[in-house]
Amino acid sequence: MSGLVEKSSFGGLRKPLLMPAWVMIGFFLIIPVLTMLVYSFLTKEFRGGVIWEFSLAAYDQFFFDRGLFGDEPPKIEWTYINIFWRSIVQAFVATIICLVIGFPTAYFIATRSANTRNIWLFLITVPYWVNLLIRTVSMKFLIRDSGPLNHWLMQAGFIDSPIHLINTNFAVQLGLFYSYLPFMVLPIYASVERYNFSLSEASADLYAGRWTTLRRIVLPAVKPGIIAGCILVFVPSLGAFLAPDLLGGAKNFMIGTLIEEQFKGASGNWPFGAAASMLLLSLVLVVLLFYARSQSKQALHH
Amino acid sequence: MTGSDQANVAVAANSLFKNYGSVEALKDVSLSINDNEFFTLLGPSGCGKTTLLRIIAGFEAITAGTLFLHGKNIADLPANKRPVNTVFQNYSLFPHMTVADNVGFGLEMQGKDKQHIKQRAGEMLELVQLGEYADRKPSQLSGGQQQRVALARALAPQPEVLLLDEPLSALDLKLRKAMRIELKQIQENAGITFIFVTHDQEEALTMSDRIAVMSQGELQQLGTATDIYQEPKNKFVADFIGESNLIASTVLGADNNSIQCKLTDNVSITTPNTLGAAPGDQGELCIRPERIRLSNSGESASLEGVVDSVMYLGTDTQVVLKLDDKQSISVRTQNADNNRAVVEVGQRVGLHIDESSCRFLAG
Ligand SMILES: Nc1ncnc2c1ncn2[C@@H]1O[C@H](COP(=O)(O)OP(=O)(O)O)[C@@H](O)[C@H]1O
Ligand SMILES: [Mg+2]
Numbered sequence: 143m144s145g146l147v148e149k150s151s152f153g154g155l156r157k158p159l160l161m162p163a164w165v166m167i168g169f170f171l172i173i174p175v176l177t178m179l180v181y182s183f184l185t186k187e188f189r190g191g192v193i194w195e196f197s198l199a200a201y202d203q204f205f206f207d208r209g210l211f212g213d214e215p216p217k218i219e220w221t222y223i224n225i226f227w228r229s230i231v232q233a234f235v236a237t238i239i240c241l242v243i244g245f246p247t248a249y250f251i252a253t254r255s256a257n258t259r260n261i262w263l264f265l266i267t268v269p270y271w272v273n274l275l276i277r278t279v280s281m282k283f284l285i286r287d288s289g290p291l292n293h294w295l296m297q298a299g300f301i302d303s304p305i306h307l308i309n310t311n312f313a314v315q316l317g318l319f320y321s322y323l324p325f326m327v328l329p330i331y332a333s334v335e336r337y338n339f340s341l342s343e344a345s346a347d348l349y350a351g352r353w354t355t356l357r358r359i360v361l362p363a364v365k366p367g368i369i370a371g372c373i374l375v376f377v378p379s380l381g382a383f384l385a386p387d388l389l390g391g392a393k394n395f396m397i398g399t400l401i402e403e404q405f406k407g408a409s410g411n412w413p414f415g416a417a418a419s420m421l422l423l424s425l426v427l428v429v430l431l432f433y434a435r436s437q438s439k440q441a442l443h444h
Numbered sequence: 445m446t447g448s449d450q451a452n453v454a455v456a457a458n459s460l461f462k463n464y465g466s467v468e469a470l471k472d473v474s475l476s477i478n479d480n481e482f483f484t485l486l487g488p489s490g491c492g493k494t495t496l497l498r499i500i501a502g503f504e505a506i507t508a509g510t511l512f513l514h515g516k517n518i519a520d521l522p523a524n525k526r527p528v529n530t531v532f533q534n535y536s537l538f539p540h541m542t543v544a545d546n547v548g549f550g551l552e553m554q555g556k557d558k559q560h561i562k563q564r565a566g567e568m569l570e571l572v573q574l575g576e577y578a579d580r581k582p583s584q585l586s587g588g589q590q591q592r593v594a595l596a597r598a599l600a601p602q603p604e605v606l607l608l609d610e611p612l613s614a615l616d617l618k619l620r621k622a623m624r625i626e627l628k629q630i631q632e633n634a635g636i637t638f639i640f641v642t643h644d645q646e647e648a649l650t651m652s653d654r655i656a657v658m659s660q661g662e663l664q665q666l667g668t669a670t671d672i673y674q675e676p677k678n679k680f681v682a683d684f685i686g687e688s689n690l691i692a693s694t695v696l697g698a699d700n701n702s703i704q705c706k707l708t709d710n711v712s713i714t715t716p717n718t719l720g721a722a723p724g725d726q727g728e729l730c731i732r733p734e735r736i737r738l739s740n741s742g743e744s745a746s747l748e749g750v751v752d753s754v755m756y757l758g759t760d761t762q763v764v765l766k767l768d769d770k771q772s773i774s775v776r777t778q779n780a781d782n783n784r785a786v787v788e789v790g791q792r793v794g795l796h797i798d799e800s801s802c803r804f805l806a807g
Contacts (some may be wrong), residue, residue: 338534340532340534340536341536341538341539343501343503343523343530343536344530344532344537344538346502346503346522346523346524347501347503347523347524347528347530347598348524348529348549348550348553348597348601349524349525349550349553349554349601350524350549350553354553359538362540363540
């Protein structure tokens with residue numbers, strides 16, 4: 143109904159009005175992705191950059207090991223696949239942690255009075271007014287062996303010697319969690335805020351306890367927010383390079399760092415970086431596709 | 445209250461108070477609701493009906509007072525432990541569950557086995573004539589159908605008391621009238637105490653065994669439909685239930701059985717002394733418009749007036765007259781046949797008031 147009204151009232155202006163959106167999508171999405179796609183099929187130049195010659199070398203290097211001189215029969219190359227796998231696990235764990243902490247936070251905020259809600263939301267987003275690099279470096283400073291965290295813990299007598307946090311998986315998780323928590327909180331908050339709490343009352347009225355009500359009534363209702371939050375945390379966590387690089391060190395290499403290195407300095411390999419990016423993008427698209435499929439299946443049920 | 449009485453009392457509230465901050469939503473409300481009764485809370489919007497219902501359901505804590513359900517103190521019992529179910533004003537059906545799962549939810553939470561749940565949910569849906577809709581989602585039903593599902597869902601666990609918060613207010617008039625009869629029948633067949641909230645006095649009068657009239661958080665009067673219509677205790681009840689002419693008056697003389705009240709300077713009315721008025725009391729005389737008969741000026745009448753307006757309303761006609769002291773009075777005459785006396789604006793007519801139906805309301 144409203145769609146019809148909009149169409150007719152904008153009339154012939156529809157196309158010109160949509161132009162900025164198309165320009166945006168073209169410049170910031172289609173052109174960069176196509177560039178990457180093309181680069182991933184080119185030959186590398188040794189000092190960075192590409193030679194305009196078609197080649198599958200980048201993908202070959204990603205998946206196959208042909209020995210030092212490239213003349214042995216191909217074996218599966220596990221290095222990069224392992225990095226991908228580790229990244230997926232890291233991103234998955236980061237998403238779960240964000241969900242476990244973000245859901246109660248969002249629920250808490252959404253159930254405050256209208257005025258206090260805005261204060262809470264503001265507080266949640268305040269750290270994000272500071273650049274991610276600076277935040278990650280601060281985190282590194284905070285948790286290093288001689289940093290304030292260990293200092294306080296030792297002074298308070300909880301520990302005798304510093305806990306070694308830096309360059310561990312835990313530090314990477316901490317960094318990812320800190321980087322992306324609001325992406326979990328905000329969409330869940332939005333859906334809890336829209337949730338009709340009289341459904342919870344109806345559930346209690348029909349003898350359900352608090353946890354049952356949460357599981358059977360609240361969660362299904364706010365599921366879209368949870369899924370959106372999970373995607374918004376999982377996708378950037380998968381490609382993150384600051385937290386793994388600064389907090390995880392060489393051992394905890396993730397895809398983001400791998401790609402970043404290919405475009406940095408003379409040791410880089412642009413086609414390989416582009417190919418890794420394309421593979422990462424495909425992975426993300428597969429995740430999103432599954433999500434879209436499950437959503438439309440649900441829509442069919444309704 | 446003796447022990448034997450208590451067995452028949454479903455809900456007993458004593459001196460209930462409820463404050464929301466500085467808002468006093470309930471002020472000293474005491475009432476007892478009998479088993480198998482169709483009990484209605486009636487009052488204008490904002491008078492505290494929903495608050496009282498939510499207190500009985502367990503969604504709101506009591507500020508002061510006591511609350512008993514079948515003799516058991518339930519003031520501190522959480523909602524999910526009270527054998528009481530609610531039909532919510534906006535239905536509050538679970539949108540992601542089918543109709544059948546909605547209806548079975550309460551039984552499921554009570555730990556009943558699957559077979560029993562399925563059977564009982566089916567029975568309940570048959571009861572509200574929605575047997576074929578078991579597998580639909582609530583969003584695929586009309587408002588009236590959703591309302592029935594809400595009713596079936598609340599009835600399924602066989603609560604001791606069923607609470608209904610303006611369940612018919614969202615339906616159109618015709619459906620509303622049909623549902624009134626149906627609800628009443630369901631209540632009689634199920635043998636469950638219904639506490640029904642409405643702001644619609646017609647709804648209250650037609651369905652209820654007893655009605656509690658509320659205003660501004662206070663209980664104004666409790667009684668059968670006939671009681672509150674014919675024996676209103678105060679001006680609010682007289683005004684809110686049906687129509688009435690409320691005419692400022694003074695008691696001229698009184699004995700145990702009857703009182704004489706001033707109507708105009710030279711006309712007084714003798715009414716039953718049901719509320720214990722004494723000579724000199726100031727207040728209002730409540731005269732129901734349908735208890736006044738009009739006559740053409742040929743017939744002798746103690747009271748006369750001039751017709752100010754005539755409104756044809758289908759089943760009856762409303763005539764507003766000006767008495768000689770400029771006091772306005774409204775009269776309803778039934779259009780029972782085609783040869784009703786036709787009055788015209790400006791015509792002088794006689795008024796014959798059924799004095800025994802009038803009540804003097806002090807205050
Ligand atoms: N949660 C609440 N917070 C503050 N005031 C409330 C709340 N609920 C109800 N009230 C107030 O209590 C009074 C009674 O409300 P309610 O019981 O909903 O009336 P009704 O159902 O008769 O329309 C109203 O003045 C209303 O504004
Ligand atoms: Mg209400």
